[in-house]
Amino acid sequence: MSAEAFISLLIGSASILAPSQPFFVPPGLIFIVASLLIPVLRNNRIRNIYLLAIPVIAFFDVLRMQEGVFYRIDFLGYELVLAKVDELSLVFAYVFVIMAFAGVLYALHSKNNFEFFAAFLYIGSSLGVVFAGDLFSLYIFWEIMAISSVFLIWLNNETWQERRKAIGAGFRYIMVHATGGVILLGGIILYILNTGSIEFGQIPYGDLASIFILFSFILNAAVPPLSAWLSDAYPEASVTGAVYMTAYTTKTAVYVLLRAFPGVEILIWLGAIMAVYGVIYAVLENDIRRLLAYHIISQVGYMVAGVGIGTEMAVNGSASHAFCHILYKALLFMGAGAVIHVTGRRKLTELGGIYKYMPLTFFLYMVGGFSISAFPLFSGFVSKSMVIAASAEAKMPLVWLMLTLASSGTFLHTGLKLPYFTFFGENYVEKAKKIGTGKVKEAPLNMLLAMGFLAFLCIFLGVYPEVLYRMLPYPVDFEPYTGQHITETMQILLFTALGFFLLLKYVAGEPTISLDTDWFYRKGARVFMGFVKGPLAYAAQFPVNIANHVIARVKWFSKSPVSATFLVIATGTYKLFGTIPGLQPEHSKILIEEAWKNYPGEPVRRSPVGDSIILVLLIMAIYGVISYLRP
Amino acid sequence: MRLSDLVEREEYKRKLWRIFLIMLAVTVIADFFVERHVEFVWEQIPGFAAFYGFVSCVFIIVFSKWIGHKWLMKDEDYYEKEETL
Numbered sequence: 001m002s003a004e005a006f007i008s009l010l011i012g013s014a015s016i017l018a019p020s021q022p023f024f025v026p027p028g029l030i031f032i033v034a035s036l037l038i039p040v041l042r043n044n045r046i047r048n049i050y051l052l053a054i055p056v057i058a059f060f061d062v063l064r065m066q067e068g069v070f071y072r073i074d075f076l077g078y079e080l081v082l083a084k085v086d087e088l089s090l091v092f093a094y095v096f097v098i099m100a101f102a103g104v105l106y107a108l109h110s111k112n113n114f115e116f117f118a119a120f121l122y123i124g125s126s127l128g129v130v131f132a133g134d135l136f137s138l139y140i141f142w143e144i145m146a147i148s149s150v151f152l153i154w155l156n157n158e159t160w161q162e163r164r165k166a167i168g169a170g171f172r173y174i175m176v177h178a179t180g181g182v183i184l185l186g187g188i189i190l191y192i193l194n195t196g197s198i199e200f201g202q203i204p205y206g207d208l209a210s211i212f213i214l215f216s217f218i219l220n221a222a223v224p225p226l227s228a229w230l231s232d233a234y235p236e237a238s239v240t241g242a243v244y245m246t247a248y249t250t251k252t253a254v255y256v257l258l259r260a261f262p263g264v265e266i267l268i269w270l271g272a273i274m275a276v277y278g279v280i281y282a283v284l285e286n287d288i289r290r291l292l293a294y295h296i297i298s299q300v301g302y303m304v305a306g307v308g309i310g311t312e313m314a315v316n317g318s319a320s321h322a323f324c325h326i327l328y329k330a331l332l333f334m335g336a337g338a339v340i341h342v343t344g345r346r347k348l349t350e351l352g353g354i355y356k357y358m359p360l361t362f363f364l365y366m367v368g369g370f371s372i373s374a375f376p377l378f379s380g381f382v383s384k385s386m387v388i389a390a391s392a393e394a395k396m397p398l399v400w401l402m403l404t405l406a407s408s409g410t411f412l413h414t415g416l417k418l419p420y421f422t423f424f425g426e427n428y429v430e431k432a433k434k435i436g437t438g439k440v441k442e443a444p445l446n447m448l449l450a451m452g453f454l455a456f457l458c459i460f461l462g463v464y465p466e467v468l469y470r471m472l473p474y475p476v477d478f479e480p481y482t483g484q485h486i487t488e489t490m491q492i493l494l495f496t497a498l499g500f501f502l503l504l505k506y507v508a509g510e511p512t513i514s515l516d517t518d519w520f521y522r523k524g525a526r527v528f529m530g531f532v533k534g535p536l537a538y539a540a541q542f543p544v545n546i547a548n549h550v551i552a553r554v555k556w557f558s559k560s561p562v563s564a565t566f567l568v569i570a571t572g573t574y575k576l577f578g579t580i581p582g583l584q585p586e587h588s589k590i591l592i593e594e595a596w597k598n599y600p601g602e603p604v605r606r607s608p609v610g611d612s613i614i615l616v617l618l619i620m621a622i623y624g625v626i627s628y629l630r631p
Numbered sequence: 632m633r634l635s636d637l638v639e640r641e642e643y644k645r646k647l648w649r650i651f652l653i654m655l656a657v658t659v660i661a662d663f664f665v666e667r668h669v670e671f672v673w674e675q676i677p678g679f680a681a682f683y684g685f686v687s688c689v690f691i692i693v694f695s696k697w698i699g700h701k702w703l704m705k706d707e708d709y710y711e712k713e714e715t716l
Binding site: 279280281283284392393395397400401404405408409412482483484486487488489490491492493494495496497498499500503506507510511512513514515516522523 | 651670671674683687689691694702704
């Protein structure tokens, strides 16, 4: 940064303190500033109080926020806005802060202070994105998000995790997001050049700038084929780290899509495909958190489709579904994480029969399972049905059918397959014995409390949807609890259950992994490295080899130039005519072989005079030939 | 009765199945009585959602497992294996 830029930033920051501002701080900054103190807090009790207090403070801070544009900073002739507040950003801010509290509570037993540090930076930067009023600060927070979240993967030092896998997955994660970040930056610069404004609002879709920006947004929203980073990386994060990750990256992406690209038609189809895509992969998955990760992709599909439909109801549906989704998906990850934390096992094929030892975890997980499946009286029902109803209202039968199919698949996996094979399963008594029933017990209290907190919210929102509906960007004209909605939903879900139990022996997990689009860069990297080590390395070495060869020849020649000359000429003559003129063929062969063997040969060195005379004779002979031939 | 009896003892298992089947019937029958707000043709058919839910479930399982076994599913050490290129 140049000195001029730095000074203008300083002056800008000072203007924050001006008394005309309303009394609140951008909540993102609370988390980012608070994170700096975490690594030095050694006392566990003080640390825990501090960690829980920050989200509470941030929550009250968000409550104090009022709609408008605050915290403007002049920066090199542009205006940075750190707090552009409206209904849409507030919906996301509330759920982000609530989620921060639940995530911290769930992780409270952890001794890994740096994980909390990374998590707070991650949460803070996500809130920064939500309140960013300009593209420049959006970009900065966007990048902090990517960089801080990768540490939630790298810092996974739990005993069940293969370190190598976590590190590899983290590198792939950060590479993908770095690529997305560069494309976003390119899009932003083009946008500024085209429009002259850095304000972040609705972006007209169509030109190159908007395509770049949209590309980086849907990369973070995990729209296939740009989705593999999510299912690759999240299950390698620590039990506690993954819970934060489920909430923020994809949902900030949904937020920026809602802000910038409502009603862009391609998003409808991407969203619908995404919803089905996640469900299909979830069938094949054996790792319990990877199965849930594929369901994040599926659920975010509903939100992306809602953005694409772009009507008031659809936008409301997307925002409210993001709100509910964060809560129940975190609950599901917490449940699966508790199982991994206690048993040290993460695969369906290695789990089973533990419901007796972890009944509370099972019960709380099922609340999340019913919520994501959109059972009436659970939170998913009041938000998912709004997106589906919006597709009906917009007269899109195919989208309706795809989203409904995905609903069936959601219940099939998160509500039936995963809990059945984790907590029950075939031969569950033996399976439980193998896991070691002695050490399997309920998860730590803080984990259960965090899950209880989220389970309460899931049911609360399902029973009192008005609380959520009142927060939404547009006035809500939608009643979830109609007879038709309830019978339709119950039929779909219960007949899915029927299908599940009839096909039970075909749906069990299998010890495999599934190819996804990460194949292209995982195998592609290997092909690339093969190319670097093989052809590219050879090509780079080629001129060096030639030079070495020439040097070796010159060295050889210079050892005894005269005999080398005669040797080469004699060998050439022999090869050409089969004999040296004046000698028998066999004699000349022996002579040449001897000469090669003796080269450079001591005697030659001993009579340098002879050499000179021969050289003089040679030159005279050449001279004679030339003068004879000259006309 | 303990919660674990529900899944461990055969007579409760059979009872659960019966309750489940009754619930299925109730949801379908209820469809004949609810007030309808029709956007698409199929929403007029009572029990369509039941049919679609079942078909979706079977389709997802069969299709995924088919494409998985044909193509997508690989050994767990697929990415670790050193392959000669």
